[in-house]
């Protein structure tokens with residue numbers, strides 16, 4: 001009998017529906033993987049920023065992980081917002097028991113600039129979680145933090161991707177160029193080859209959740225047993241469409257459109 005591809009996200013929430021767990025589950029659904037989620041923090045946020053944070057107790061994070069892993073198949077999983085070291089320790093302990101590719105979106109701040117993880121946790125993420133990944137997907141400021149130097153050109157991006165794999169031990173690195181000018185180009189390094197994925201830059205401020213959506217799409221495709229290259233290639237196409245069709249809703253950076261690859265939605 002054919003088995004459905006199952007994808008898991010371990011991340012924080014966004015009640016306005018554009019980022020975090022919500023973006024991940026919408027993306028899994030859209031790409032036809034069965035979506036599951038473990039919530040790390042409940043975040044009161046919207047398109048203008050983060051208003052409040054509530055961290056789920058450690059035992060409850062552990063319990064959620066147990067509930068999923070002990071009963072459900074996981075063919076690929078991702079992490080997003082993990083706010084502090086204690087949460088990271090709980091998650092790191094469980095990762096070896098999930099025999100599936102691990103995609104890390106090293107979330108540090110929201111598009112609005114609000115911090116989503118504690119300062120001290122960044123080092124733990126780099127030293128302890130990064131070596132467990134099949135792929136890490138930093139944007140430019142995240143890549144700069146990981147390697148400890150400036151990333152200002154496409155050449156710097158490629159060097160950063162190599163460093164993240166060879167010096168920090170990630171399985172592969174996808175350095176995203178959303179924060180540079182010009183083409184929206186990303187570089188994937190898989191330990192042997194650098195690949196580039198490029199799209200025309202879309203002139204929009206509605207980019208809330210793009211990083212979450214992109215890493216969720218990669219996770220969905222990996223859960224369907226696509227190669228890393230194919231998964232990133234198809235996910236880039238998906239996120240570009242989602243940005244092109246992004247909604248001008250909310251007073252700040254509007255959310256990406258997760259159904260943009262199919263029919264139009266219902267508009268007022």
Ligand SMILES: Nc1ncnc2c1ncn2[C@@H]1O[C@H](COP(=O)(O)OP(=O)(O)OP(=O)(O)O)[C@@H](O)[C@H]1O
Pocket residue numbers: 109110111138139140176177178179184185186199200201202203204207208209210211212214236239240243
């Ligand atoms: N204006 C844009 N037009 C086209 N593609 C874009 C644009 N902005 C970002 N991208 C693409 O979207 C993806 C996410 O990249 P980005 O660098 O914005 O990640 P991020 O900073 O983690 O996202 P977020 O803004 O959600 O924090 C990448 O493929 C990037 O090239």
Ligand SMILES: Cc1ncc(COP(=O)(O)O)c(N)n1
Pocket residue numbers: 011012013014019020021043045080081107109110111112116207208209210211212
């Ligand atoms: C729970 C959660 N996780 C991640 C992000 C980053 O998404 P973005 O940078 O696109 O706002 C976010 N805003 N909220």
